[in-house]
Amino acid sequence: MTAIDVRGLTKRYGPETVVDDLSFTVEPGQVTGFLGPNGAGKSTTMRMIIGLAAPDRGTVTIGGRRYQDLPVPLAEVGALLDAGAVHGGRTAHDHLLALAVSNGLPKQRVGEVLARTGLEGVARRRAGGFSLGMRQRLGIAATLLGDPRVLIFDEPINGLDPEGIRWVRDLMRSLAAEGRAVLVSSHLMSEMAQTADHLIVIGRGRLIADTAVSELTRTNGESTVLVRAPASFAPQLVAAGATVREGLESTLLVSGLTAADIGQLASYHGVALSELTPQRPSLEDAFMELTRDSLEFQGAAA
Numbered sequence: 505m506t507a508i509d510v511r512g513l514t515k516r517y518g519p520e521t522v523v524d525d526l527s528f529t530v531e532p533g534q535v536t537g538f539l540g541p542n543g544a545g546k547s548t549t550m551r552m553i554i555g556l557a558a559p560d561r562g563t564v565t566i567g568g569r570r571y572q573d574l575p576v577p578l579a580e581v582g583a584l585l586d587a588g589a590v591h592g593g594r595t596a597h598d599h600l601l602a603l604a605v606s607n608g609l610p611k612q613r614v615g616e617v618l619a620r621t622g623l624e625g626v627a628r629r630r631a632g633g634f635s636l637g638m639r640q641r642l643g644i645a646a647t648l649l650g651d652p653r654v655l656i657f658d659e660p661i662n663g664l665d666p667e668g669i670r671w672v673r674d675l676m677r678s679l680a681a682e683g684r685a686v687l688v689s690s691h692l693m694s695e696m697a698q699t700a701d702h703l704i705v706i707g708r709g710r711l712i713a714d715t716a717v718s719e720l721t722r723t724n725g726e727s728t729v730l731v732r733a734p735a736s737f738a739p740q741l742v743a744a745g746a747t748v749r750e751g752l753e754s755t756l757l758v759s760g761l762t763a764a765d766i767g768q769l770a771s772y773h774g775v776a777l778s779e780l781t782p783q784r785p786s787l788e789d790a791f792m793e794l795t796r797d798s799l800e801f802q803g804a805a806a
């Protein structure tokens with residue numbers, strides 16, 4: 505069954521429509537990346553999914569039911585929208601215990617989620633003194649308390665160090681491998697390329713793309729070819745209609761011609777190529793291409 509089903513979701517704040525007729529589904533067993541430039545409406549959409557904001561139009565269901573109708577919400581969906589929202593005076597253990605008791609969840613889950621998030625050693629320390637990375641782990645531990653089938657994380661790697669980022673990435677992947685649906689927002693495309701199986705891309709509240717990660721990089725983004733050749737070849741490429749940029753270590757990054765075209769051109773001019781490598785467009789390139797028209801502020805052309 506579809507884990508999260510968003511249909512025609514619309515939210516206005518004053519005159520602004522910040523989420524605009526948005527429809528998508530989040531499937532179990534995979535990480536779905538929720539991407540968009542700042543202000544695109546990702547957090548607002550996530551807040552509507554878990555009933556923290558009311559849509560002006562449209563519906564959201566989790567496993568076929570509205571969040572408000574879930575008997576024990578934490579047992580169906582865990583959401584981390586703001587890692588800072590932890591009672592600083594409580595220990596990590598007591599924070600989780602209070603959550604478990606008030607939600608009618610078994611107390612032994614506290615030890616289990618502390619273990620899963622690597623917080624056992626600091627369980628008796630006050631959360632107020634935690635580093636950002638530890639607070640993030642504690643926030644994630646709370647989402648796992650009810651052993652939910654659906655998990656929602658808003659920018660979970662923001663501000664983390666490389667080790668913390670890797671830990672969050674591995675956890676998301678393992679949660680999906682257990683058959684859970686994982687929706688994770690980010691504006692870091694490179695991160696999503698390594699974490700997500702599927703992508704929902706939005707801009708100005710509207711759906712821009714709903715696609716497998718592999719498909720997005722295949723169909724979007726300008727493809728380039730890395731060429732290693734004598735410098736005299738650059739003007740010949742330009743004359744043949746290519747756009748040429750300088751790459752690292754005296755390489756040329758060529759767009760507008762295929763590798764086969766470049767090979768033929770080199771042969772025609774008697775140029776010896778020592779490398780000719782088509783570059784796969786990065787997810788970052790694909791994303792920039794997709795969202796170019798939906799950015800609120802565009803840098804002026806140099």
Ligand SMILES: Nc1ncnc2c1ncn2[C@@H]1O[C@H](COP(=O)(O)OP(=O)(O)OP(=O)(O)O)[C@@H](O)[C@H]1O
Binds near residue numbers: 543544547548691
């Ligand atoms: N409670 C609110 N009242 C008024 N405007 C709001 C409110 N919440 C969000 N907005 C506006 O809605 C738009 C979308 O914000 P949202 O936080 O959902 O975007 P986002 O994609 O999560 O962006 P970011 O990556 O910057 O967090 C923004 O223009 C924001 O200023």
